[in-house]
Amino acid sequence: MTIAALDGIQSTPILRETGRSTPHHVLEFEKPLAKLEQQLHDLEALQGQKQFDYTKELRQIRTNYTALLRKTYDNLSAWETVQVARHPQRPLFCDYVGMICREFREIHGDRLYGDDLAIRCGLARLGTHKVMLIGHHKGRDTKERVACNFGLAHPEGYRKALRCMKLAEKFGLPVVSLIDTPGAYPGIGAEERGQAESIARNMMEMSRLRTPILAVVLGEGGSGGALGIGVADRVAMMEFAWYSVISPEACSAILFKSNEGAAQLAESLKLTSKHLLKFGVVDSVVPEPLGGAHRDPRTAAHNLEQFITKALRDLKRCKIENVVARRYEKFRNLGVVIETTKRGMAKAAS
């Protein structure tokens, strides 16, 4: 398996088009942006061909473009955020590995049944840290996506992850878990081999693993499939990722018996990083470059690396007993209920 090619992507969002052979995928709400991009592209080509000077016009369009980009991305609806998180050119696990790890040795198999390519595990060097890196990989092209089952993991994937976490515990390596999955696979084989048990077991063991754990939702945080490798001391989300108990489409299929309610339910599900920070489900949000990680993967990777190395530095300073105790408290306190007898109608936890 090769790490998806990243060459040709340039860091300035505007120039991005020119350096790529594949056309840039345009989301519905990005259409006005695409129009400006096209204008810019045409004008640049014209300037190159005939020695006219369009510098002023170009600068004007660039300014407009950046302003529109900022305005669009500052005001993304929840449903639009879901689209960004699923953008076909958004960097995936293997892309990040290529960009942030100095060394990566992949480890295969759960030693029970097989090797699930939807979850990747390996020994990695990240800055000055040696870590056990775990993450969902969705795959880029069709062939790879099929091999990775679109990031929908089977029980063997979760069991491989747990096996690697136990190794990390044994050898004192922190665990870094990068989440990007629409959910755990709902299929016959997955049920036969105990999908539910594998996820439950992972959560139970992660809650008491005696080594620091970091989790970052890169793109999609789909339900138990995400949480199965997501119990951590620090849980973060990339700015335009989503994390929810159910995907808006599946939620709509249940509540509305069709896909039509997905956009409305995306709002109701409060699945964006901004909302989840408020509920304490995530501790931090890793900023993405202007216009999302797909416009500038290197900056996104840099921000991710900064977050991971800093969080690891902080966690390594604490005694492991305290780290594990605080991890328990963190999850123990999640949930919002009303307790009537104590303190009147106060919130027991939030």
Added chain:
Amino acid sequence: MSQLPSQDAAPAKRTEGIPEGLWLRCPDCGDMLFRKVVEESLHVCPHCQYHFRIGARLRIEHLVDPGSFEEMFNDILPTDPMDFVDRKTYADRLESEQAKTGDPDAVVCGKAFIKGRPMMLAVMNPDFMMGSMGSVVGEKITRTIEKAAVDNLPLLIVSCSGGARMQESTLSLMQMAKTSAALARLDEQGGLFISLLADPTTGGVTASFAMLGDFILAEPKALIGFAGPRTIWNTIKVELPEGFQRSEFLQEHGFVDFIVHRKDLRSEIARLVDFCVK
């Protein structure tokens, strides 16, 4: 989380327990049964042994020594942290479910004796929003687990749920981690946890405490799985095999320790307690 298509339409006939009237029809074999006979046999069809779906209060009545149940944590009430709206607001849904069941949320917890053995008990209520797990269910189950650890009592959780509650979104999801973490602590203390799976146990409940029992028991022919059959069908569009995700299927695949007829539950639980509690 996959939930059963439960809150509306078809399965409601089955979930609402036993309809009023002298007679009722067994959903499995279709026989007309005398209501009183069914009630006397713990809501099991005397002909085909179909186990009717029963509410939490009735379940507790079946399970524990008469008069020994001491309810706890009943002062924890749900709220609507997400301002969730689908076809109805979550707040309205909660209100109507509370009126229907007389309980604040989908689990009943407390301390009880089973054949004279004291234990902590949490029973999920399929009549309340399909027994789905939101913050209240997670909190009450966690407190029951913690209480079992503190008082050094065996723990029995009866799961009967469509999964995590969508209306509390990610907070529901986090209840899976919370309950699992609490069970890890109980486990480290050497506490006994018996998980009983009733029809249905799916989604986030199966993928957390239900599958973490020291012993996992199931009632016959209960639907147990991660993804509900409809979710699977929607994804893979393949006809599911006969008996797929039923208790017997899970036992065959190694995920259920043994299947217990409702009439034998008390004695089997007491036996496990006798073997494991010093």
